[in-house]
Amino acid sequence: MNQTVYSLVTEGVVKDLQALLGPSAVTVDREKRAAYSKDEVPSFAFDREYLAEAVVFPRSTEDVSALMKYANDHLLPVTPRGAGTGLSGGAVPFAGGIVLSFEKMGRILELDRQNLTITVEPGVVTAEITKAAAREGLLYAGDPCSGDASYIGGNVAENAGGNKVVKYGTTGNSVLALEAVLADGTVMEFGGKRRKDATGYDFAHLIVGSEGTLAVVTKITLKLLPLPERVVDLLIPFPDVASAIDFAPRIQSEGKVIPSSLEFLDRKSIRLAERFLNTSLPCDDAGAHLIVQLEGNDPEVLADEMERIGDLCFAHGAIEVFVADNRTTRDKLWKARKCLAEAIMAFYPKYSLEDLVVPTSEIPKLLEETTRLCRKYGLEEANFGHVGDGNMHVNLLFPEERPGWHEDLEELLGELYDFTAKIGGTLSGEHGIGLKRQKYMCRVMDGAQMELIRRVKAAFDPKNILNPGKIINCPDGGNPPV
Numbered sequence: 228m229n230q231t232v233y234s235l236v237t238e239g240v241v242k243d244l245q246a247l248l249g250p251s252a253v254t255v256d257r258e259k260r261a262a263y264s265k266d267e268v269p270s271f272a273f274d275r276e277y278l279a280e281a282v283v284f285p286r287s288t289e290d291v292s293a294l295m296k297y298a299n300d301h302l303l304p305v306t307p308r309g310a311g312t313g314l315s316g317g318a319v320p321f322a323g324g325i326v327l328s329f330e331k332m333g334r335i336l337e338l339d340r341q342n343l344t345i346t347v348e349p350g351v352v353t354a355e356i357t358k359a360a361a362r363e364g365l366l367y368a369g370d371p372c373s374g375d376a377s378y379i380g381g382n383v384a385e386n387a388g389g390n391k392v393v394k395y396g397t398t399g400n401s402v403l404a405l406e407a408v409l410a411d412g413t414v415m416e417f418g419g420k421r422r423k424d425a426t427g428y429d430f431a432h433l434i435v436g437s438e439g440t441l442a443v444v445t446k447i448t449l450k451l452l453p454l455p456e457r458v459v460d461l462l463i464p465f466p467d468v469a470s471a472i473d474f475a476p477r478i479q480s481e482g483k484v485i486p487s488s489l490e491f492l493d494r495k496s497i498r499l500a501e502r503f504l505n506t507s508l509p510c511d512d513a514g515a516h517l518i519v520q521l522e523g524n525d526p527e528v529l530a531d532e533m534e535r536i537g538d539l540c541f542a543h544g545a546i547e548v549f550v551a552d553n554r555t556t557r558d559k560l561w562k563a564r565k566c567l568a569e570a571i572m573a574f575y576p577k578y579s580l581e582d583l584v585v586p587t588s589e590i591p592k593l594l595e596e597t598t599r600l601c602r603k604y605g606l607e608e609a610n611f612g613h614v615g616d617g618n619m620h621v622n623l624l625f626p627e628e629r630p631g632w633h634e635d636l637e638e639l640l641g642e643l644y645d646f647t648a649k650i651g652g653t654l655s656g657e658h659g660i661g662l663k664r665q666k667y668m669c670r671v672m673d674g675a676q677m678e679l680i681r682r683v684k685a686a687f688d689p690k691n692i693l694n695p696g697k698i699i700n701c702p703d704g705g706n707p708p709v
C-alpha cells in the first residue's frame with residue numbers, strides 16, 4: 228500500500244488561503260481545530276488523536292473551487308465537514324491538513340412549487356428543509372434522528388436514512404441534482420430538476436454516499452412531495468423481541484399498508500430512553516416495542532389502516548396498541564426514539580454503536596447472534612432501529628471500564644460482521660464506513676470490489692487529497708498527527 232506524503236499547512240499556506248478566501252475564512256486556533264476534528268464517534272474508538280492543521284469556512288462554490296485547486300496543486304488533504312453528527316468518523320481529518328466546514332454555506336436557494344423541488348447549500352440543517360417545505364404544504368422525506376443538527380451535505384455524503392425510509396427511501400432517493408467540486412477544483416453539475424435521467428452514468432448518485440471521498444457537494448436539489456394532512460403514530464408493545472420482529476413485516480404483507488415509519492426498540496432501549504428523558508412510556512413490562520407511523524389525507528382511510536393493523540396486532544401477540552394522534556403524545560414518543568444514541572453515550576463508559584443491515588427476514592438471526600456474542604464477551608446490548616428496512620442499530624455496551632476491552636470489542640465485531648455478511652447483510656445501512664469501519668471492509672467485499680473502489684476513487688481524485696483514509700485504504704494519508 229502506498230502512503231501519500233502530504234504537504235503541511237505552513238504559515239505561507241495559511242496566508243495563501245486567506246488571500247484566496249478572506250482572512251476570517253481560515254483558522255489555525257488549536258481549540259477550534261480540535262472541535263472541528265471529531266464527530267460523534269468517541270475518541271476512544273481510535274488509536275490516536277486526529278487534528279486538522281487548519282479549518283476553512285467557504286461562503287460560496289467559488290471559494291470551495293479555489294480551495295480545492297490550491298489543495299490539489301499543493302498536495303494538501305481536505306476533509307469536508309457538515310455538522311459533525313456522523314457516527315463513523317467520516318469527518319475526522321485522518322491525514323491532518325484542512326477541514327472544510329460548510330457552516331457558512333447554509334442558504335435555502337429556491338423552493339420551486341411547480342417542479343416540487345428545493346435547492347439548498349450543503350450547510351442547511353436538515354430540519355430547516357423539512358420546515359421550509361412544510362410551510363408550503365410540502366414534504367421533504369429525509370428524516371434522520373439527528374435532523375435537528377445534521378446538515379443536508381452530510382446527509383447526502385452518508386446517504387442518510389432515518390425514520391421514513393420504509394416508505395420514501397434514503398436521502399439519495401430525494402436527490403435530483405448535485406453541484407459538486409472535484410478534487411482539482413472543477414465545478415460540475417450532475418442531474419437536474421427532471422425526475423428521470425437515463426443519459427450516461429448517474430454520477431449524482433455515485434457521489435451520494437461517497438462520504439466526501441469523491442467530490443465536495445456545494446449545492447443540492449431535492450425532491451418534494453405533497454405534505455400528508457394527517458399523521459398518526461402507534462406504539463405497540465410485544466411480550467418479547469421475537470414476536471415484535473415477527474409482526475413487523477405483516478403490516479405490509481398482510482395488512483397491505485405501507486407505513487411511513489416502522490421502528491423497533493428492545494426493552495433495554497426503552498429503559499435507556501426513560502432514564503435519559505426522566506419519563507415513563509406505557510407498558511413497562513413489554514419485551515419490545517414497535518412504533519408505526521401512518522400518514523394520509525383521508526381520515527376514513529387512516530382509520531381503516533389503523534383498524535387493520537390493530538386486528539393483526541392482536542392476532543399476533545401484541546400486548547396493546549397505543550394511539551398517539553396529537554402533537555404532544557407524538558412528540559413524546561419520537562423524543563424517546565430519537566434520544567437513544569445520546570442516552571448510550573451518556574450512560575456507558577465504553578460502547579460501539581453499530582448500523583448493521585440485513586434482509587428483513589434475517590433480523591431474528593442477527594439479534595440472536597448479537598445476544599450470543601455479547602454473552603460470550605461479557606457485554607450488554609441495546610438494540611433498536613429501522614426494522615422496516617432491516618437496519619438494526621445493534622449497540623454493544625461495556626457496563627464498566629475493564630482492561631482489554633478494546634481487543635474484546637475488535638474480536639466481537641469481527642465475528643459479528645462475518646456473521647452479518649453470511650446472512651446477506653453488510654456493515655452499514657446509513658452511518659457509513661468512515662474511519663471506524665474501514666478496516667472491516669474486506670469482510671464484506673472481495674478484492675475485485677475493493678480494487679474497483681480504488682479505481683473509481685483514483686478517477687475522481689488521482690492525488691488522494693479528498694478525505695483520505697476513509698472507506699478503504701486507498702493509499703491512505705501518511706502524515707503523522709500534528
Ligand SMILES: Cc1cc2nc3c(=O)[nH]c(=O)nc-3n(C[C@H](O)[C@H](O)[C@H](O)COP(=O)(O)OP(=O)(O)OC[C@H]3O[C@@H](n4cnc5c(N)ncnc54)[C@H](O)[C@@H]3O)c2cc1C
Nearest residue numbers: 309310311312313317372373378380381384387388439444
Ligand atoms: C443522535 C444521533 C442520531 C442519528 N440518527 C441518524 C439516523 O436516524 N439516520 C442516519 O442516517 N444517521 C443518523 N445519525 C448519523 C449522522 O447524523 C448522519 O450520518 C448525518 O448524515 C451526518 O451529517 P453531518 O452534517 O453531521 O455530517 P458530518 O458528520 O459532518 O460528515 C459526515 C460525512 O459527510 C462528509 N461531508 C459533509 N459535508 C459534505 C459535503 N458538502 N460534500 C462532501 N462530503 C461532505 C464528511 O466528509 C463525512 O464523511 C445520527 C447521529 C446522531 C449523533
